Amino acid sequence: MPWYVVRTKPQHEIKSAKFLERSGIDVYCPVVTEVRQWSDRKKKVTVPLFKSYVFVNIQAKERNIVFDAPGVVGYLKWLQKPAIAKDEEIEAIRSWLNNDRLADFEVSNLKEGDEVQIKSGKLANKKAIIKEVGNKKLKLILNNLGWTLTANVQDVV
Numbered sequence: 001m002p003w004y005v006v007r008t009k010p011q012h013e014i015k016s017a018k019f020l021e022r023s024g025i026d027v028y029c030p031v032v033t034e035v036r037q038w039s040d041r042k043k044k045v046t047v048p049l050f051k052s053y054v055f056v057n058i059q060a061k062e063r064n065i066v067f068d069a070p071g072v073v074g075y076l077k078w079l080q081k082p083a084i085a086k087d088e089e090i091e092a093i094r095s096w097l098n099n100d101r102l103a104d105f106e107v108s109n110l111k112e113g114d115e116v117q118i119k120s121g122k123l124a125n126k127k128a129i130i131k132e133v134g135n136k137k138l139k140l141i142l143n144n145l146g147w148t149l150t151a152n153v154q155d156v157v
Contacts, residue, residue, distance in 0.1 A: 003028070003055045003085040004063065005076040012071025013048040019069040026057035030093050049097070055085055092123060096149075116140070123149075 008016045017029035030049040035042055048054075053076065056066055063082065066072050075082040114130045128140035131148065140149045 001026075001057050001059050003057050003087065003090050004066075005083040005085055006054050006056050006066050007073040007076050008052050008054060009071045009073060010052055013050075013052065013054055014046070016069045016071040017054045020054070020056060020066060023065065023068065025065065028055040028057070028090060028094075030097055032097065049093070055090060096123065 006016070013029050014031065017027045020027040031046050032049050033044050033046055036045050052073075058065065063075070066075075077083060112130055112132060116128055116130060118124055118126050118128065123142070126142055128142050128149065130138065131141050132139035137150050141147070142149055
């Protein structure tokens with residue numbers, strides 16, 4: 001069964017995913033934990049990795065079931081057909097979120113626009129273009145997957 005990309009209203013990703021999961025649908029809403037700061041405190045919050053998107057693994061004839069969930073807007077379209085994510089791409093996201101570290105690359109003399117190749121991990125042999133170089137983070141664009149990836153480089157020598 002293919003993974004379809006479902007669009008949701010803003011800030012409804014997790015709520016929609018939970019409803020779909022309770023309905024017996026195989027759903028994946030990748031989330032990350034961020035530290036948000038207010039004037040009086042800091043707090044860890046769980047936010048979706050892809051804003052306004054969740055993935056559902058259902059058969060084509062069952063696609064209308066997702067519209068029962070609150071906040072679901074429709075399917076992401078690609079060439080007038082519902083967009084499909086490959087199993088390998090979903091597994092790459094899961095692996096990356098489960099602390100799959102980017103390794104074997106050296107952060108020196110890198111600048112915006114340079115092309116790099118990831119040498120190991122689930123994203124091995126993928127080429128990326130550097131979008132932004134910071135002191136502790138490196139923002140990469142993976143064109144063939146349509147992703148922008150932020151990698152922490154503080155532990156990389």
